[in-house]
Amino acid sequence: MLTVLNPFDKHQPFPTVDKALRDPNGLLAMGGCLSPERLCNAYRRGIFPWFGENEPILWWSPDPRLVLRPEQVKVSRSLGKRLKRGEFAFTHDVCFADVVEACAGPRSMAAGTWITADMKRAYRRLYEQGLAHSFEAWREGRLVGGLYGVALGRVFFGESMFHRATDASKAAFAYACGRLAEWGYALIDCQVHTQHLASLGAGEIPRREFVRLLNLYCEQTAASGAWQPREESL
Numbered sequence: 001m002l003t004v005l006n007p008f009d010k011h012q013p014f015p016t017v018d019k020a021l022r023d024p025n026g027l028l029a030m031g032g033c034l035s036p037e038r039l040c041n042a043y044r045r046g047i048f049p050w051f052g053e054n055e056p057i058l059w060w061s062p063d064p065r066l067v068l069r070p071e072q073v074k075v076s077r078s079l080g081k082r083l084k085r086g087e088f089a090f091t092h093d094v095c096f097a098d099v100v101e102a103c104a105g106p107r108s109m110a111a112g113t114w115i116t117a118d119m120k121r122a123y124r125r126l127y128e129q130g131l132a133h134s135f136e137a138w139r140e141g142r143l144v145g146g147l148y149g150v151a152l153g154r155v156f157f158g159e160s161m162f163h164r165a166t167d168a169s170k171a172a173f174a175y176a177c178g179r180l181a182e183w184g185y186a187l188i189d190c191q192v193h194t195q196h197l198a199s200l201g202a203g204e205i206p207r208r209e210f211v212r213l214l215n216l217y218c219e220q221t222a223a224s225g226a227w228q229p230r231e232e233s234l
Helices: 036-044 077-084 096-103 117-128 168-182 207-217
Strands: 003-005 027-031 058-060 065-068 089-092 132-139 142-152 155-163 187-191 203-205
Touching: 036 117, 036 142, 065 207, 077 168, 089 168, 096 117, 096 132, 096 142, 096 155, 117 132, 117 142, 132 168, 142 168, 155 168, 155 207, 168 187, 187 207, 203 207
Parallel strands: 003 027, 155 187
Antiparallel strands: 027 058, 065 187, 065 203, 089 132, 132 142, 142 155
16 A cells, blocks of 8 residues: 655655555655655655646655766767867756756656646755755856756765757766766666666666665765866866
8 A cells, every 4th residue: 555644744754665566666655745854865765756736746766776877977979079069068056946947848758747836846945955956058158958956975866857959968967977976976866767868878776776875875975075166068
């Protein structure tokens, strides 16, 4: 039976992830709230929220899990040429709200968005607490790509990305991987398989292995100076 969480108890424990349903894959609980405490507790245990407008909050922990070691990102020949030509400039944490808003925009292959108004407010609170972060790609002063996620210990939990120019989201992701590797991050959580992320080097591991890695890396500390804003090109 699916666990129903108390929306007034932000510290209520989640059920263990081995209780998640097989169909739909990874559905673990519903309800609760999107407080910073609840969200951080979820990520730390390999759980994330995903639900649509006018739906209850749904919490997921799929098996297998898509992950990437930052230093193992794959840059295609075409993307590499764009980066060498300096087509993009890159920043991080410069316009977090704009990145989230762009990620919430309409997609050609999907109707609606799972990044609801409540989700935007929740991640904005995490950003204000220094726990959520964004990476941005720019062309001629215009925001053309980016991604955002949550950082705990030496793990970055990717949430969503967007592009408004060819290869812009891939370029932002490559920049993110470079910075995360530089700052000592050990793992990027990519959640579930997509061809887009697989092309960048992400691969699936069993959920139990993912939880083991979280228990290891979330208790460690990233390099000092991480997340200090700066602008550069790759």
